[in-house]
Amino acid sequence: PRTSRWWIGLAISLAALALATWGVQPTRLLATVTEARLEYLPLALLLQVVGIAARARAWQAFLGAVTFRRAFAALNEGYLLNNLLPVRLGELARAYLVRKGTTLGTAQALGSVLIERLSDVTIALAALTFALPRLAAPPWAQDIATGVGVALAAAIAGLLVLVLSRRIGPAVLARLPGIAGRGLPRLARGLTDGLYVAGSPRRLLPGLAWLLSGWVVAWLQFEVYLRLFGASGNPTVWLFSLSVIAFGGAVPSSPGAVGVYELAGSAALRALGYSPEFSLSVAAGSHLVQIATTAVLGGWFLSRESQSISDLARAARELARKPAETAIP
Numbered sequence: 001p002r003t004s005r006w007w008i009g010l011a012i013s014l015a016a017l018a019l020a021t022w023g024v025q026p027t028r029l030l031a032t033v034t035e036a037r038l039e040y041l042p043l044a045l046l047l048q049v050v051g052i053a054a055r056a057r058a059w060q061a062f063l064g065a066v067t068f069r070r071a072f073a074a075l076n077e078g079y080l081l082n083n084l085l086p087v088r089l090g091e092l093a094r095a096y097l098v099r100k101g102t103t104l105g106t107a108q109a110l111g112s113v114l115i116e117r118l119s120d121v122t123i124a125l126a127a128l129t130f131a132l133p134r135l136a137a138p139p140w141a142q143d144i145a146t147g148v149g150v151a152l153a154a155a156i157a158g159l160l161v162l163v164l165s166r167r168i169g170p171a172v173l174a175r176l177p178g179i180a181g182r183g184l185p186r187l188a189r190g191l192t193d194g195l196y197v198a199g200s201p202r203r204l205l206p207g208l209a210w211l212l213s214g215w216v217v218a219w220l221q222f223e224v225y226l227r228l229f230g231a232s233g234n235p236t237v238w239l240f241s242l243s244v245i246a247f248g249g250a251v252p253s254s255p256g257a258v259g260v261y262e263l264a265g266s267a268a269l270r271a272l273g274y275s276p277e278f279s280l281s282v283a284a285g286s287h288l289v290q291i292a293t294t295a296v297l298g299g300w301f302l303s304r305e306s307q308s309i310s311d312l313a314r315a316a317r318e319l320a321r322k323p324a325e326t327a328i329p
Helices: 002-020 026-034 038-063 068-084 089-097 106-135 139-164 168-173 178-198 201-228 235-248 260-271 276-304 309-321
Strands: none
Touching: 002 260, 026 276, 038 068, 038 106, 038 201, 038 276, 068 089, 068 276, 068 309, 089 106, 089 309, 106 201, 106 235, 201 235, 201 276, 235 260, 260 276
16 A cells, blocks of 8 residues: 555656646746846745744744754654655654653644644635735636635634543544544544644644744745746735645645645746746746755754654654554654
8 A cells, every 4th residue: 555655646746747847848948947046046045944943933832842943853854754755744753753852742742733734724725815816816716715715614613623522532432342442532632632732822823923924934935936037926926826835735646745836836827927937947946945955954853863764754654553652762
């Protein structure tokens, strides 16, 4: 099954890359890349690090029991693993890593990751909802945004019910026979406790503020990418493009969202009237900066902590199988 996931992800990525390069003229693409204004590149790299730092601060706020350095290190290590492993195992790995030197439980760490990801999707959807009417988007695009919004609202409502009635879920699961009845209640209790703690106003509000600041940095960074390749945009362009990239990058594919990221980014910019060559250059360039930055930072923290990628991959898979039992060695 693990091998089949790799092949399926690779097939999706190759198909996405084929679509992203559809209609692109190689000579024009080469000219766009070679004429890039490289003086903007250091600013793009700086904003990438600042954005990651803001996200780490948001995660620290949701967790409450870790230092900023621990959150920043685990976040970059998780991003690195997401670029190397399928099915976003890096999200599980960072929940595993962030507990080092703390009394934080595994399920509580997973609950904080879930809160962060839901908050991320909410901000992306809000940005898309804000941008679409200003772009004279077709009715079908607004219908899709509405449908996603309804589904997201239902998911958040379900989590709220689960968190506010923390005893119900574990009590129901405890009635299951065999090992499920022994392990699942503990997992459900830990997850709901983690969601309850991360979702308390004193942690949720600062976390959301820091997460939103990370998005603001990313929106500004997108303008830097536009200027890097010789054009410019406006806030509507930034909000729309990054929201499309956020949702497109969530599609299962090869590690690092290779292909689907480029397709989402170039499709968004093409829809706004930019040329195919420019659109692909911006999408691929921004993705390359993102991957390179997290590779350097994540690799540095892994080496400092004497961790290997294979060990973390094994721990992440174990965490996926037995989240209530995985322990830090």
